[in-house]
Amino acid sequence: MIDKDSALPIYYQLEEYIKQLIATGELQSGDCLPSEREYAEQYGISRMTVRQAISNLVNEGYLYRQRGKGSFVSNKSNERSKGLLGFTEQMISIGAKPSSEVLSFKKVNVTEEVAKKLEITENAEAFEVKRLRLADDVPVTLEIGYFPEALFPELSKNVFQESFYAYAEETLENKIDYCSQIIKTDFVGKKDASKLDMKKNDPILRIERCTYLATGEPIEFVYSIYATSSYKLYTEMKRK
C-alpha cells in the first residue's frame, strides 16, 4: 500500500490510496475515515505526513474535517466535476466523441481588446484560430481563439485537430490553473447559423473565455458561441 522506498512521496501515495477507496465504494459518502494517528501508526509514518495527504484531499473536495470528531468523505466526492476542462477533455468525460474542424489558422496582430485580455502589447503577434467543434459529429460551438506567439512560437494547425490544453501543458512548464468566462445570450447570425445547423435568430450563448497559468499569465483568449439546444453548459464555483 505505502512504499517508503518509492520515488513518489508518501503523502501522495496515501492520497491516491484514499481516492481509490472512495472510487471503489469502500469509503462511502459521510463515512468517517480512520483517525490521523491511526493511519500514522498503521503505516509507520508520521502524523504530519498523514495530515498533508488529508489536507490535499480536503482542498480537492474529497473530504472534510471536523475538529474533535474526525475526517469524513464528502457526499459528492465521487461525482464532483473534474474542474476546468478544455472542450476535448469535456466531451471525453461525458462519453461523447469530440472532433474539430479548423476553419482558419493564421498569425495576426491582435486588436486592442485581445491585447488587453492576453496582457500583451497592442499589435503584438498572436495566432488566430477559427474552429468548429463537434460532439459525436453534431456541431455545438464556433470559436475564434487567440494564442500569444511569444508563448507558443511553434504552434501549428495540427495542435488544434487535437487538444490545445494537452499541448499547452506539455510545452509550458507551469500548468494551466483556471479560466474566467463572461456569458451572455444572443441571436445567431445567418452565416454562423448554417455552420451550426441552426435557423437564423435561434438563441445562442456568447462566451468570452480567458485561460491562465498559476502565475496568472494568460495563455488563450477565446470568443465562442454555443448552440445550447445540443449542449448544456455546466459550471461549478467554489466559495471564497
Place this chain on the structure above:
Amino acid sequence: MIDKDSALPIYYQLEEYIKQLIATGELQSGDCLPSEREYAEQYGISRMTVRQAISNLVNEGYLYRQRGKGSFVSNKSNERSKGLLGFTEQMISIGAKPSSEVLSFKKVNVTEEVAKKLEITENAEAFEVKRLRLADDVPVTLEIGYFPEALFPELSKNVFQESFYAYAEETLENKIDYCSQIIKTDFVGKKDASKLDMKKNDPILRIERCTYLATGEPIEFVYSIYATSSYKLYTEMKRK
C-alpha cells in the same frame, strides 16, 4: 506584525500580513517573497509554520512556488474573483445596489426533480420562494428557489429581503462551499417578460443552480432566468 500571544494562529497572521502587502502593492505581481527560512528567522517562528501560511496562499491563488527558486506573487492575485457569491453579494461587489421583491413564499411538498437535486425524499417539505431581483432597481432575474424545511425550520420571508447566503452561513455550522450550475438559452415567455421589462421571445439564460456545504449536503436548488441585456454572467473555473 506577528503576535505569538494572539488568539489567532501564527500562520493565519502571516497569511493576512502577506495578503496586505499584496493589496497595498508592496509586493507586486511576479515579485519573489523572502524565503521560508528568512521569514522563520525574522519572526522567530518555525519554518513549518511559515510553510503553512504560504501553502494556504498558494491554494487561494495569491502565490505560486518554484522549487529551488522561491515563492512568487501571482499576476492576478489582487484581482481574482471572490469565488461563489450570492446575488446580493455579487451586486455589492460590483458596486450595484441589490434589492429583492418576494413574489411568493410558502411551504410545499417538493416535486421529484427538486427532491432529487436536494437529496431529500419525495414529497418532503421545503420552502418555495419566488423572487424578482433587481440591480440598481433594474430587474435582472426571476428565481424560484427550494430550501429544505429540515435544514431551515425557522426560515421566514424576511430572510429573502436580505441575503439568504448570509443567513445560511449564520444558521448552519458548516459553511457554504460550492455550487454547480447548468446553463442554457431560451426565449422569455409573456408573463416573465413583463416582470423583467422585456419583450416576449427576447433571449434569456435559464440556469439551474444547486448549492452545497463542504459536506456535500445540498442547501438550495434554484431555477432562474436572467435577462442578459442588463446582466452578464461571470464564472471562474479552476483546473483539476
Place this chain on the structure above:
DNA sequence: AAATAAGAGTGGTGTAAACAAAATTTTGTG
C-alpha cells in the same frame, strides 16, 4: 434521575531538525 466531572479520542497549531531535489552562485581549474 439529573447534573457534573473526568477521561479519552479527535483534529488544530507549533517547534526543531534532518535530508532530498532543484536552481543559482561561487569557486577552481584548464
Place this chain on the structure above:
DNA sequence: CACAAAATTTTGTTTACACCACTCTTATTT
C-alpha cells in the same frame, strides 16, 4: 576567459514531539 565542479540557497518531504480546543462517552457526584 571559459568551462566544470563545488558550495549555497531555495522549496519539498518526513520525522517526532508537545500542547490546545473540541466532542463524546463514561464515571462520579449531587
